[in-house]
Amino acid sequence: MGEPLLILDGVSKLYGDVPAVRGIDLRIDAGEFVAIMGPSGCGKTTTLRMLAGLETPSDGEIRLRGRRMNEVKPWDRDTPMVWQSLALFPFMSVLKNVEFGLKMRGLGAAERERRAMGWLERLHIAAYRDRQVSQLSGGERQRVALARALVTEPEILLLDEPMSALDAHLVVHMQSELKQLQEQLGITFCYVTHNQSEAFAMADRVVIMSQGRVQQIGSPREVYRTPATRFVAEFVGANNILPGRVRALSDGLVEVETAFGCLRAKAPADDTPEVGRDVSLVVSADRVVLGREAAAEGNSLPGTLIGEEFVGAVVTLYLDIGRETELRVQTQQHNLDDLDLARGTRLVASWRPEHSVILPEG
Amino acid sequence: MILDRTITLALRFYVALVLLLVFAPILTSFVYSFDANRYAAIPWGGFSTKWYAAAFADPDVAKGFRNTVIVALSSSTIATVIGFATAYTDYRYRFFGKNLYLALALLPPTIPVIILGLAMLVFLAQVGLSGELYTVVFCHVVYCIPFAMALIRLRLSQMDPDLEAAAWNLGAGQWRTLREVILPFTFPAILSALFLTMAVSFDEYAIAWFVSGFNETLPVRILVLLQREVSPKVNAIGSIVFMISMTLVMLAQIALMVRKPRRQAG
Structure with missing residues (x-):
């Protein structure tokens, strides 16, 4: 495969004196579905925010396609994120929300609409194009958030517990759809969750974190069958x-x-x-x-x-x-x-x- | 239950009484502004709009009205811009001395206006800026900023904390995010702040009286009229000022209400 798409090399993050992430090494290949899993406060969200450029690493280096990313501003990189709160723009229609990323890249109105509509159709929400976000159900909003993040056709998509607000029966359905989508698109997904069944159902590889450190990296089966540390043995299965x-x-x-x-x-x-x-x-x-x-x-x-x-x-x-x-x-x-x-x-x-x-x- | 109904009725009566007490003087002034008689008395001397005609014919009143409009429009605009910047700074940044910054930003309306007006007069006379129309604008801006800031700050506090970062994440720089996300989101509050500060400036006479010199605003003119003669013209002018202020305050309220149902549904 050659050089991995994304490399984290001894990445740490301190807030004042408090370490949130302590020296993470991680390699993610193009087209992989990686889930970062751990209890709250383990540093998984901080890691994801560093990938999006919303936090700057205190130490170590993040490289995307060989390019050092540490100091690159969030708006200068193409690492869209699906937020836990979804963070949809409440004063815009569904279509305008999805068009946002394209508008920021200076695309013309007609082209923007064509591409955004393509994603709305793909995610089965084309009928809601002119609705306000507040008029949608949780599952529909989830799809808008996905479409908004994917519309620029990035190499990597970051997802921060995107299903935590969904009903249990929707989660299972959405999981298989998300996995299918990822395989069709061939985009790298980096998915943060505290939920084992979500991570195991979708991910090719699972990264288990605790107290800012990586405890184990492996396929769901490896992590489940041969836990490497006591923490993993207690946390998984x-x-x-x-x-x-x-x-x-x-x-x-x-x-x-x-x-x-x-x-x-x-x-x-x-x-x-x-x-x-x-x-x-x-x-x-x-x-x-x-x-x-x-x-x-x-x-x-x-x-x-x-x-x-x-x-x-x-x-x-x-x-x-x-x-x-x-x-x-x-x-x-x-x-x-x-x-x-x-x-x-x-x-x-x-x-x-x-x-x-x-x-x-x- | 009969008891319940009695209590409801009593409460309604109480509210009506309070409102009557609050509005009685204004209502009286409003009623007598249409009285044909020279002196306010019962019975009413018949309907007439002659005092309005007289008020508008008075060149000093016309000039005062024009001054008031200019001052209200400019000071509300400037105060809202600065108020927005102050509120956004508070929302976005954490820095040393922030509480002091907030306290100072919200201070002016807590100072008695007489003292504020006097202080402004002394200061502006020192630096040679007193007695001009822009002097009034300047002072009203200082007085109005906290109102604008408080309204916009409230709106910003209702914003999803991830919203701004979400815009950055999609490729919008900081200025672009301000324009595409923060301003549209706070727009109802900005509009409301604009109307409210306009009303505050339109009504304000104490500070204006100190610093306006020969560039009287309408409230100052009313004061001067009252000191010289008792003319029903005052009732007419007062009614106009009241109507404009009330309209502005109501517009400020409506601007804030427009998006409420959507927010609740979300």
Whole structure:
């Protein structure tokens, strides 16, 4: 692919003495859908605002197509943004809103209207061209905001939690539409959200941030299956984290001595921990199988059933495994048909060693 | 409930009474401006517009009226421009001493006008600017800026804080954003500020009395007329001034109301 479209090289941002972003390295290729995810205050929005030129990095460098962007004013770059508040111009019609970017670039009225109408049609809002923004529903406004940002046909589109104001049923619909649009256009999308399902549903790669630092970058599957840090393991999915100490290494597996017995996990590909080191063993709740007896091989933990959460097809069960620790188990309802699920039932949770990973932190 | 209805009725009566008290003197003056009699008395001497004719025939009144219009138009325009700039500075920037800046900007109307007028006279006489029509304009601008600023500042506070950045983001420079986004958004408040400051200037006599010299405005002329003779002309002039001021204040109100329904829907 050659040079990435966008490079963040050790980018930091301080507000006074307070760091919002601390030394981020990130490469984004042309045509990629990247989601930056993290809890509020993790620095994801600040990062996005630096890409738009609304904040100047305190340190490091941002390069777009090899060009240093740090000092480029927001109006001199082509990095349109879809805002959390949408920030549509309330005194303009839908068409005028969408035309705005073209007008600023000095296009003639006829050409502006032709191009803007093209986008209104593409996003199915052409009928509202002369309406005021306040006369539109949330979903329609969302589309106007998208059309307004895309009308200049930029290389990269920045999105700052654009769906936080939408109803839940609209969000799912909009997600697939947005993903489709991105694939058709081949534009790079940089999407900031705190919502895991949004990020996982659309992004090619997910960047997980916490306290101004990147915790992990990877595909949704990688991030979900092999969390790199304790933060990611807690933030993403429904993971069980069991502290322990490395006892032995064998055949690409790590044996971990935990308070609940000896458990085995897949050894990390790059950084195999030495014997005696404190680590955490992580197993996703949906990898754990419940039964009456321990499986012949693999990891097994006996426990007492203490709770059940039923959400449609998926059930979450809570197993007390002693030492005030709960093990979460997620499974399909029909997998449990032949089990007695009364509170207090003794059950055994088991999973295959290669389904659990090791974190290099105690 | 009967009790409810009684309370509603009593409240309505109370409001009517208050309004009557407020407007009675003006109403009286208005009624007697059409009285054919020389001296205001009951019974009424019959309908006549002769005092209006007399007022307009008086060259001093005509000149005062012209002066007032010139002063009101220019001072309201200048005050609104400066008021907008002051409000926008407050909205956009954070800087050391901002609270002091705001306090100073909003100060003039809190000073008794007699003191303000006297101070202005002393100062302007020192620098040799007193007694001209532009002197009145200058003083009224100072007095009117806070009104304009307060109105425009209120409107700016209702603006989505991302709106300006959104315009930059779409390629509009700072001046272009001011023209394409900030001005259209604040336009109702600007219009309202224009009308309100015009009304303030049109009515104002204390400062004008001190600094106008021979370039009397209409309110100053009324004062002079009252000191010399009691003529029903005063009623006529007073009624005209009142009507113009009320119209301007109402226009100021309407300008602010126009966009309200849209905002609520959004």
